[in-house]
Amino acid sequence: MRKGTSEDVRRENLTAVLRALMVGGDMSRADLGRLTGRNRSTVASLVSDLAGLGLVDEQDPVTDGTVGRPSHGVALSSSVAAFAVHPEVDALTVAIVGLDAQVRRKVRHEFDRIPTMAEVVHLASTVMAAMGAEESGFRMTGIGVAVPGLVRTVDGLVRNAPHLQWREEPLGASLAEATSLPVHVANDAQLGALAERDYGAGRGVSHFVYINGGASGIGGAIVAGGDLLGGAHGYAGELGHTPVSGSDRVDNVGIPGSLEAEVTREELLSLLGPDHMDPESFDSALLADRSDAVAAAVARHQRHLAIALGTVVNVLNPERILLGGFLASLLAYNPQGLRTALEARALAPAMEGVDIVSAQLGANLLLVGAAHRALEPLVDDPASMSGARTD
Amino acid sequence: MRKGTSEDVRRENLTAVLRALMVGGDMSRADLGRLTGRNRSTVASLVSDLAGLGLVDEQDPVTDGTVGRPSHGVALSSSVAAFAVHPEVDALTVAIVGLDAQVRRKVRHEFDRIPTMAEVVHLASTVMAAMGAEESGFRMTGIGVAVPGLVRTVDGLVRNAPHLQWREEPLGASLAEATSLPVHVANDAQLGALAERDYGAGRGVSHFVYINGGASGIGGAIVAGGDLLGGAHGYAGELGHTPVSGSDRVDNVGIPGSLEAEVTREELLSLLGPDHMDPESFDSALLADRSDAVAAAVARHQRHLAIALGTVVNVLNPERILLGGFLASLLAYNPQGLRTALEARALAPAMEGVDIVSAQLGANLLLVGAAHRALEPLVDDPASMSGARTD
DNA sequence: CAGCATTTGTTCGTTTCCGCGACTAATGCG
DNA sequence: CGCATTAGTCGCGGAAACGAACAAATGCTG
Numbered sequence: 016m017r018k019g020t021s022e023d024v025r026r027e028n029l030t031a032v033l034r035a036l037m038v039g040g041d042m043s044r045a046d047l048g049r050l051t052g053r054n055r056s057t058v059a060s061l062v063s064d065l066a067g068l069g070l071v072d073e074q075d076p077v078t079d080g081t082v083g084r085p086s087h088g089v090a091l092s093s094s095v096a097a098f099a100v101h102p103e104v105d106a107l108t109v110a111i112v113g114l115d116a117q118v119r120r121k122v123r124h125e126f127d128r129i130p131t132m133a134e135v136v137h138l139a140s141t142v143m144a145a146m147g148a149e150e151s152g153f154r155m156t157g158i159g160v161a162v163p164g165l166v167r168t169v170d171g172l173v174r175n176a177p178h179l180q181w182r183e184e185p186l187g188a189s190l191a192e193a194t195s196l197p198v199h200v201a202n203d204a205q206l207g208a209l210a211e212r213d214y215g216a217g218r219g220v221s222h223f224v225y226i227n228g229g230a231s232g233i234g235g236a237i238v239a240g241g242d243l244l245g246g247a248h249g250y251a252g253e254l255g256h257t258p259v260s261g262s263d264r265v266d267n268v269g270i271p272g273s274l275e276a277e278v279t280r281e282e283l284l285s286l287l288g289p290d291h292m293d294p295e296s297f298d299s300a301l302l303a304d305r306s307d308a309v310a311a312a313v314a315r316h317q318r319h320l321a322i323a324l325g326t327v328v329n330v331l332n333p334e335r336i337l338l339g340g341f342l343a344s345l346l347a348y349n350p351q352g353l354r355t356a357l358e359a360r361a362l363a364p365a366m367e368g369v370d371i372v373s374a375q376l377g378a379n380l381l382l383v384g385a386a387h388r389a390l391e392p393l394v395d396d397p398a399s400m401s402g403a404r405t406d
Numbered sequence: 407m408r409k410g411t412s413e414d415v416r417r418e419n420l421t422a423v424l425r426a427l428m429v430g431g432d433m434s435r436a437d438l439g440r441l442t443g444r445n446r447s448t449v450a451s452l453v454s455d456l457a458g459l460g461l462v463d464e465q466d467p468v469t470d471g472t473v474g475r476p477s478h479g480v481a482l483s484s485s486v487a488a489f490a491v492h493p494e495v496d497a498l499t500v501a502i503v504g505l506d507a508q509v510r511r512k513v514r515h516e517f518d519r520i521p522t523m524a525e526v527v528h529l530a531s532t533v534m535a536a537m538g539a540e541e542s543g544f545r546m547t548g549i550g551v552a553v554p555g556l557v558r559t560v561d562g563l564v565r566n567a568p569h570l571q572w573r574e575e576p577l578g579a580s581l582a583e584a585t586s587l588p589v590h591v592a593n594d595a596q597l598g599a600l601a602e603r604d605y606g607a608g609r610g611v612s613h614f615v616y617i618n619g620g621a622s623g624i625g626g627a628i629v630a631g632g633d634l635l636g637g638a639h640g641y642a643g644e645l646g647h648t649p650v651s652g653s654d655r656v657d658n659v660g661i662p663g664s665l666e667a668e669v670t671r672e673e674l675l676s677l678l679g680p681d682h683m684d685p686e687s688f689d690s691a692l693l694a695d696r697s698d699a700v701a702a703a704v705a706r707h708q709r710h711l712a713i714a715l716g717t718v719v720n721v722l723n724p725e726r727i728l729l730g731g732f733l734a735s736l737l738a739y740n741p742q743g744l745r746t747a748l749e750a751r752a753l754a755p756a757m758e759g760v761d762i763v764s765a766q767l768g769a770n771l772l773l774v775g776a777a778h779r780a781l782e783p784l785v786d787d788p789a790s791m792s793g794a795r796t797d
Numbered sequence: 798c799a800g801c802a803t804t805t806g807t808t809c810g811t812t813t814c815c816g817c818g819a820c821t822a823a824t825g826c827g
Numbered sequence: 828c829g830c831a832t833t834a835g836t837c838g839c840g841g842a843a844a845c846g847a848a849c850a851a852a853t854g855c856t857g
Contacts, residue, residue, distance in 0.1 A: 020815055021842045024415060028844085045805060054845050059806070076805085076852080083804025084852040165755050174755040222638045237721070239635055246630070246723025247613045250756040253720040258713055261652020261663070268753060270716070272652070322649055325661070326717060329644040330628070332637025362659060364556050364565040365641040411844055412813045419815090436834060445816050450835070467823080467834085474833025475823040799857095806851075815842085822835070827828100 112386030159385030168249030171200030204234030206384030325360025503777030550776030559640030562591030597775030716751025
């Protein structure tokens, strides 16, 4: 759309082929042609270009049992990848994730106290250097960082990450300086939504809302028209602070009666007994406990969640709502209960055909989302992969 | 983006030229080249094509006092236009609006009772036929209809327009059948937002929220990334049903404590005295009355509005909020009051740099929005204007 | 197993459309 | 009145996609 020359057509076609492979997996050149609507000769030329750039590998023709000449296989290169970095209160995860969304390497470092940004930058860059990605044949395009908090996406400034106790920390700039790689920092829920869109419960859905409930609170992200809705500076999607009651309970930014103030994992956990529990155990423990106390608490939580979701449905008219973390457990406990509560709060036409489902992706969700964020510029302009820049 | 051939480049370039003229007004061919970044010869060819299609008029070169050869002027054709139809409880407005957003003809018919859909269709098609648009040299591309209610945009089915007491009315299909013209039906606030985006307080702003307060309630629309956010079926933007209090007051769809239940023009009007008042009189009457009763009511209304806007800011991270109708009066009464109340409810980073302004466009706002919605397909594919179809 | 239909790869000519350069035209300025 | 500046016009070249013609590789059928 920018210049309007024929090279843009080429770029768009290269991107279309790459995207087809990313969502559809490896396939034959003929399939690629059908999927992208391009001509045989065009596809051949495009694939040849991409192979030359090292982004895909052309394989020998394989017969698949049908008549006709077998078509060459085309596979995403297993060497093109990006780093994913995910700092949490108790650990830092660094991974190498390929263009095919496979997690190739993964290192987790536990902290005994909340890390500072400088510590995270230092540790992450050390780990990335130690991984020897280039020596192992990976061609790294950049670094994607998933941060539990508000991030100014343009420069990766972490505005406020309450759980990490970070405020106005220049994470993007620091990490870029330490590694000399392009760095993309974003909110964790947003990156999770991207991963769900491409490989999870959001596949093929162009309007959906993702809401994740964790120990630290509730985060969300919006996909509209197939694109992540970031807003003016990337702060969009903060559904946790939506008002759901007139109570005085405040969330961690001081907003009273908000979703995050009323719906907490902590409260449910206290009813179940143990002080700590990993997400899977929490889910099964909650679903197993049908006591009155738990049922009442779940009902109240569902009611509050439904009010927030009602706003979401009325304002955004999504076709699907993805619930992650303990919000998925809340749904599973009584799916119809949540739906009924929501229907009382949403405009009937907007509510029609809205799916409420659990998010699909598990542990690697954020790593895939973060890495793919870093791979995005390459996918949008494959020709930029010229010299396999290894600096 | 679809096929990936060189004809797409042509189409995009034609669109770019047309859009430049729409937002920038008539200009010289040289300016057009600078604005669109295209080459001199390319612009000449594009303009020549558009002139051949009858979409622009090429004028004689005019000297503007600067050195160098004068450039040809290019003006949007004054004959290309669309119908705008706007049914309200007490009147039906039909207009002819040009590509240049000028309202060329306007007919308003008053009702003595709430009209049915069939009556509106019948009257609108009669009026449009009587206007003799084709005979007057207009080339009409379609009909845009602004409806105060929920509209399924794909086929123009009015799902629920409470004030008109319409439910499940096939307005789009009926009007298309009666007129044999392409019909585009949409929510009035959405069309107003489009007009504000192109010609009003939303110019050059790619993320904004438009909220309009009228006698019938509160409607809204969202522009994200420069595009109207319609959601899955076009129902998005319903900000009036956002929860703002724990009270039991319900709005017209039964949602308690919603913005529309708590913030009403009616309530303010009752404090000012008269039973009926046109918007302009209401605005000046409200701003003139600094009594304690009014001040307290305004403060309460502002507080509730701020809660809804807080949700909007947190979820959408807009760069501007446009207030229309009596919500603009509410803002003007005490701009700082609203802003302060909002800042208590919004995440500080998301709130940074958010403008809160009044909508700019007046009476013709919806007519321009509706007609331009009908002109959009033409702008997106100028070459489709082949035979100046007059059926 | 030999021919045939089917499907795909390959090559090459055609078409479209943009940019560029050379030349011409029209203006203001000194 | 010449010169600099700016824009229109025309022709050429390059990029890229498509389609046609041909070759290659497979399954199917008699």
